[in-house]
Amino acid sequence: DAGVIQSPRHEVTEMGQEVTLRCKPISGHNSLFWYRQTMMRGLELLIYFNNNVPIDDSGMPEDRFSAKMPNASFSTLKIQPSEPRDSAVYFCASRIPYGRTESSGANVLTFGAGSRLTVL
């Protein structure tokens, strides 16, 4: 298994531009989480999906941020328009379906390698 795949790994853009970050979860995982990592705030949960449905988006900082999961194998996080304070590393993580036994790793979040965003 290739793990959780995120793209791009690095993105440098100018203020006001649209940014789209992409995530492919592990096949068979039905929960997907988007986190933002900064030095000051650590790992902040932005939004998470269960079976492609957004469950909690209370961590999305403002309307400039949006996330979609059109199918079980793909999710996007979009920032429009981007601002310098959005500069951070964005992580996607996935998890196997609830109901599996704990021994099968039912509680484990598997993270991607992250997308480092720099907004100038």
Add this chain to the structure above:
Amino acid sequence: GENVEQHPSTLSVQEGDSAVIKCTYSDSASNYFPWYKQELGKGPQLIIDIRSNVGEKKDQRIAVTLNKTAKHFSLHITETQPEDSAVYFCAARKGDSGTYKYIFGTGTRLKVLA
């Protein structure tokens, strides 16, 4: 909602010494507490976890303790080695249904000095 505080933010220890990282959580309904290790340029990876019905769990050189009454839990690394240098995150999760979320602390940067 849940809030997780983590201390210290940075920690330097000599190789062979022990390291302790502490976290507190706010929601008494949280029942699962994982610890993740993040190496440079990579995503966090689970290293150990504990459920609320257990007070302590060990895995070789690492251990986690949980005090439900005080709502705090700690990571203990013994006989530290240079490869233990990384950022460590604690987290708390509430619920056993399909709708739950993992709230992370702000991280501890551990440096093991050779």
